[in-house]
Amino acid sequence: MWTAHCQNLVFIAFVFLPSIARGIPDYSGLPAGPYCASRYPGGGCCPGRQDECSAPILTTLCYCDDFCDRTREEDCCPDYWHHCKGRANDTDPPEEIRRCFFHGREYNHGQTVRVNCNTCKCSSLGKRAEMLCEETRCLIESELMEQLNLQGSTLGWQVGNYSEFWGRTLRDGVELRLGTLNPSQSVYRMNPVRRIYNPDALPREFDSRTRWSRDISGIHDQGWCGASWAVSTADVASDRFAIMSKGAENVELSAQHLLSCNKRGQQGCRGGYLDRAWLFMRRSGLVDKECYPWTGRNDQCRLHRRTDLKTAGCRNSPNSLRTELYKVGPAYRLGNETDIMQEILTSGPVQATMRVYQDFFVYKSGVYKHSQNVEKHDFGYHSVRIIGWGEEPSYYGASLKYWLVANSWGYNWGENGLFKIQKGTNECEIESYVLAIWAKTLPSQ
Numbered sequence: 001m002w003t004a005h006c007q008n009l010v011f012i013a014f015v016f017l018p019s020i021a022r023g024i025p026d027y028s029g030l031p032a033g034p035y036c037a038s039r040y041p042g043g044g045c046c047p048g049r050q051d052e053c054s055a056p057i058l059t060t061l062c063y064c065d066d067f068c069d070r071t072r073e074e075d076c077c078p079d080y081w082h083h084c085k086g087r088a089n090d091t092d093p094p095e096e097i098r099r100c101f102f103h104g105r106e107y108n109h110g111q112t113v114r115v116n117c118n119t120c121k122c123s124s125l126g127k128r129a130e131m132l133c134e135e136t137r138c139l140i141e142s143e144l145m146e147q148l149n150l151q152g153s154t155l156g157w158q159v160g161n162y163s164e165f166w167g168r169t170l171r172d173g174v175e176l177r178l179g180t181l182n183p184s185q186s187v188y189r190m191n192p193v194r195r196i197y198n199p200d201a202l203p204r205e206f207d208s209r210t211r212w213s214r215d216i217s218g219i220h221d222q223g224w225c226g227a228s229w230a231v232s233t234a235d236v237a238s239d240r241f242a243i244m245s246k247g248a249e250n251v252e253l254s255a256q257h258l259l260s261c262n263k264r265g266q267q268g269c270r271g272g273y274l275d276r277a278w279l280f281m282r283r284s285g286l287v288d289k290e291c292y293p294w295t296g297r298n299d300q301c302r303l304h305r306r307t308d309l310k311t312a313g314c315r316n317s318p319n320s321l322r323t324e325l326y327k328v329g330p331a332y333r334l335g336n337e338t339d340i341m342q343e344i345l346t347s348g349p350v351q352a353t354m355r356v357y358q359d360f361f362v363y364k365s366g367v368y369k370h371s372q373n374v375e376k377h378d379f380g381y382h383s384v385r386i387i388g389w390g391e392e393p394s395y396y397g398a399s400l401k402y403w404l405v406a407n408s409w410g411y412n413w414g415e416n417g418l419f420k421i422q423k424g425t426n427e428c429e430i431e432s433y434v435l436a437i438w439a440k441t442l443p444s445q
């Protein structure tokens with residue numbers, strides 16, 4: 001008795017406070033009626049939401065108004081479809097009028113909506129409709145950004161949201177924004193060099209752009225083409241042509257030439273090997289960017305194998321004495337932190353390859369260090385150009401050493417296209433695969 005009384009109170013509250021949502025009962029398995037049929041024997045039932053338009057069922061009520069099929073179709077009386085809507089032998093709501101509520105909006109059955117990199121669809125789940133979403137990892141995830149922001153200054157770097165990354169999968173990012181294959185194999189084929197210098201005499205800060213103000217390439221944007229292998233190779237070579245010719249051959253070499261023509265063993269916009277890229281440049285040479293502009297597509301090579309600048313149809317470089325393509329000597333490897341510094345100081349930017357995890361995509365400023373909280377299995381290798389180094393005060397007191405590095409994701413990313421990353425700790429393996437070359441400049445006149 002006591003229980004029944006309580007339940008009566010509850011349903012009275014529902015009747016007089018229509019703004020309260022009705023419960024979500026499940027009447028499946030109950031006999032098909034009559035419920036509405038006994039209350040509204042003429043058919044028709046009630047339009048709109050009329051909470052009093054109901055029939056007793058078990059110890060509560062089921063509904064015979066149109067509202068019962070709008071929102072929570074489960075509280076329709078089992079004979080609602082048959083009696084009120086004239087659907088013969090049908091106790092289930094038809095699929096086409098089921099609806100889903102999702103993130104404060106209503107969706108029709110079959111309707112889809114994009115949530116970041118995933119598609120959600122209003123689908124039937126038994127008798128009701130529910131939003132079912134794909135569960136792919138996205139390149140930028142709000143939860144990760146929040147988690148990184150919570151670490152505040154202990155993280156050491158700041159987080160940014162990039163609209164061009166939004167809506168893409170993490171897999172897209174790893175496959176199409178990076179693009180350097182197996183550096184441990186390809187880079188270790190190159191010889192290390194030994195240089196004689198005094199490590200204590202190396203400056204604490206250095207920026208190639210200050211030392212060689214007109215010779216350092218700007219920031220490129222590889223787009224959705226995993227060809228950092230080509231972009232970083234062309235950019236490091238360009239810088240070295242300008243520096244080693246003392247500005248006489250201030251050229252911007254074509255990464256597209258590499259991407260389109262260095263095909264053997266390479267995978268174009270799905271990645272490439274650095275040893276093959278440098279070997280191509282050593283044997284065949286590259287033309288400049290004006291002659292072979294960046295399209296970010298792995299299309300057919302439009303230059304002959306053994307061409308010179310003239311037959312390639314390139315405009316004469318300012319230095320009219322050059323006839324052959326821009327070639328380099330064999331690439332060599334730098335073994336440790338001070339060797340890398342000495343190399344940049346004397347000869348200009350170097351190529352480095354790092355492991356990139358999900359958190360790197362949302363780097364905005366500060367000295368990057370891979371956050372320990374991020375999943376480890378999704379990563380790729382990415383080649384970049386180290387142009388200098390420096391130190392800045394750290395959260396923990398002692399100063400923090402960093403490399404100053406040019407990325408190839410446009411000027412909008414990071415600190416005007418650059419990033420800083422911890423130096424001397426082989427952060428993300430950035431000190432493991434460092435390469436440089438000697439540019440074959442024209443003999444000075």
Ligand SMILES: *[C@@H]1O[C@H](CO)[C@@H](O)[C@H](O)[C@H]1NC(C)=O
Pocket residue numbers: 141142145161162163166
């Ligand atoms: C990031 O940017 C996208 C679109 O540019 C936006 O929809 C999203 O809410 C932003 N996320 C965060 C965490 O700010």
Ligand SMILES: *[C@@H]1O[C@H](CO)[C@@H](O)[C@H](O)[C@H]1NC(C)=O
Pocket residue numbers: 193194195335336337338339
């Ligand atoms: C780096 O390697 C050079 C040899 O190339 C060596 O002289 C130097 O001591 C090494 N420095 C460190 C910090 O290991």
